[in-house]
Amino acid sequence: MKNLFWTHIIPAITVYRPSLLKPLWKFIYQRSASFKFPFLNLGYYPTNTEISVLDLHQDDEIFRPHIQLYHHIVTTIDIINKDVLEVGCGMGGGASFIMRYLEPKSVTAVDISKASIDYCNKEYSKINSLTFKQADAERLPFNQGSFDVVLNIESSHCYPSLQNFIQSVYKILHPGGYFLHADTFLDANKLHGKNQRKISKISSSRSYNSFKTLCKQSGFEIRQTEDITDNVLLSLGKRKLKIKLLSIDYTKALTKNINLLLFLILGDWNAPKDTIIYNGLKERVIEYYMTLYQKPIVSYEDEKFG
Numbered sequence: 001m002k003n004l005f006w007t008h009i010i011p012a013i014t015v016y017r018p019s020l021l022k023p024l025w026k027f028i029y030q031r032s033a034s035f036k037f038p039f040l041n042l043g044y045y046p047t048n049t050e051i052s053v054l055d056l057h058q059d060d061e062i063f064r065p066h067i068q069l070y071h072h073i074v075t076t077i078d079i080i081n082k083d084v085l086e087v088g089c090g091m092g093g094g095a096s097f098i099m100r101y102l103e104p105k106s107v108t109a110v111d112i113s114k115a116s117i118d119y120c121n122k123e124y125s126k127i128n129s130l131t132f133k134q135a136d137a138e139r140l141p142f143n144q145g146s147f148d149v150v151l152n153i154e155s156s157h158c159y160p161s162l163q164n165f166i167q168s169v170y171k172i173l174h175p176g177g178y179f180l181h182a183d184t185f186l187d188a189n190k191l192h193g194k195n196q197r198k199i200s201k202i203s204s205s206r207s208y209n210s211f212k213t214l215c216k217q218s219g220f221e222i223r224q225t226e227d228i229t230d231n232v233l234l235s236l237g238k239r240k241l242k243i244k245l246l247s248i249d250y251t252k253a254l255t256k257n258i259n260l261l262l263f264l265i266l267g268d269w270n271a272p273k274d275t276i277i278y279n280g281l282k283e284r285v286i287e288y289y290m291t292l293y294q295k296p297i298v299s300y301e302d303e304k305f306g
Helices: 002-016 018-035 064-074 093-101 114-123 162-172 196-206 208-217 229-237 239-245 247-257 260-269 276-282 300-305
Strands: 083-087 106-111 130-134 147-153 173-186 221-227 286-294
Touching: 064 093, 064 147, 064 173, 064 229, 083 093, 083 162, 093 106, 093 130, 093 147, 106 114, 114 130, 147 162, 162 173, 162 208, 173 208, 208 221, 208 286, 229 276, 229 286, 276 286
Parallel strands: 083 106, 083 147, 106 130, 147 173
Antiparallel strands: 173 286, 221 286
16 A cells, blocks of 8 residues: 555655645645654754764764754754744644754744644743744745845745745745755656556656756755755665664554554555665665755845846
8 A cells, every 4th residue: 555655646646636736645644643753753863974073962862863864954053043944834843943952043944734733832931932833835924035044944845835935935034044955856767667657757857957947936046956866865764773762652642543554555665674765765766865955145026127
């Protein structure tokens, strides 16, 4: 069933009925809030040529791969005393890490799942200057120029209209503000088999190059790009230890709070070895990119009419 979800259901919806993506993922993440698991990202591990300098509190150590993904992406820039927005915050673990470790002025985190936001408001209520709000990524409910930094990690693949999302991000950033983005992208040129044609349609409209093009068309300038596929694979190699350490919590979630079908779906996204996502990353049919975009200090509109 989980193979069918990733190889047929998601490709078919993305190609033929993209408007259904939002309610589908909203339903999944509403239900997955029952896990009360602070991170759903694939994680990041340094390669042998890198040195991990991230010191974590003992309670955070169990989530090291997931936290390292946030740390690697966010520390691309200096966010000290900056107003930060995370779009697609999930269960809030990343926003909490940023506020506790990286010294921004404030962190606002939004997600389409009310269940996730309700959990975050209760779980992180004692952390100053950290707020959570339910919101649609394609219609962010903030004034123009409200934030210095907007962060989006492993969430944009759920949005029906990437153009609406990117334009909304551009609007709410200060001139000179940064958009930090990271997600998986398909490369259909490396696919083989009967599903290649359908997924090729996704790849052409949702490829890394097409995402960058949408950002440039919205006015963003690209400051840095990085392929971190190998680092994500290293993280997934550590996943077995994490699951053992959390086995009691997972058992409770399975038996009391979540149905088996949803577990199978999210279990594959959790990407232990020999799953579709793990093998896709290994064969580079799926690639993982992080990119730093900047809103110009002088916008295109200012240049045109100024």
